[in-house]
Amino acid sequence: MGGGGARGGAGDAGGNDGGGTGFGGDGADTSTGDGEDGGQELGIASGGTLTTGGSADGSGEIKITYGSGATTSEEPPKAPSNLTVNPID
């Protein structure tokens, strides 16, 4: 009779004789005892490793690095300051 975990829609409330369903893990009912683990979903993100067992302290957590693999440069290229021209015969 536990509540369902959420993603993509609120988890349903648990019923008297069954766990609530969620797009994450479902809540437990009397035949299982423990709630189900949540999954993972990628939208425009790609790659990486998808598993379960997240959250060390119970609530969620997100660690992000910004700008990795950036394709633009902060400084424009510098013009050469010393050119030597060798005429071709």
Place this chain on the structure above:
Amino acid sequence: MAQRGETVTYTFSGDKETEDISNIDEITIDRMDGADGGDDNGTGGSGGLIEGATVDVSNYDVLEIWVGEKGGSGYTAGEGGFGRFDGGDDFNSDVGGPGGGGGGGSTELVAKDTSTGETVFIAAADAGGGGDDIIQSVAPVR
């Protein structure tokens, strides 16, 4: 405003957070933990986990960060946790007492282009479901 090369860890705060990413081309999700379901006699499920995914965000200028909350304990109210989408309540969350743990709230990243209003879903670590309040049977002593 988010800075290139900067690594930031976001924890549960009770509300969504936003970052200006107008100067950012790409982000790496180093780690994304979903929230656990609330415990009762049964254990709440663990959240999902994403590590090392990358995202091209060059077409967006705002990042929404939703960190989900663990579902409430079935020993108290058993309410569903906060998230972009909240977890489900247990059977008896309105009065407390028996009924199981609440489901965790969803942990998600969303990008927006404020000039067009376009919103795209980046990724989610789903929350675990709440544990049940099963009562362990005890054999009578004769």
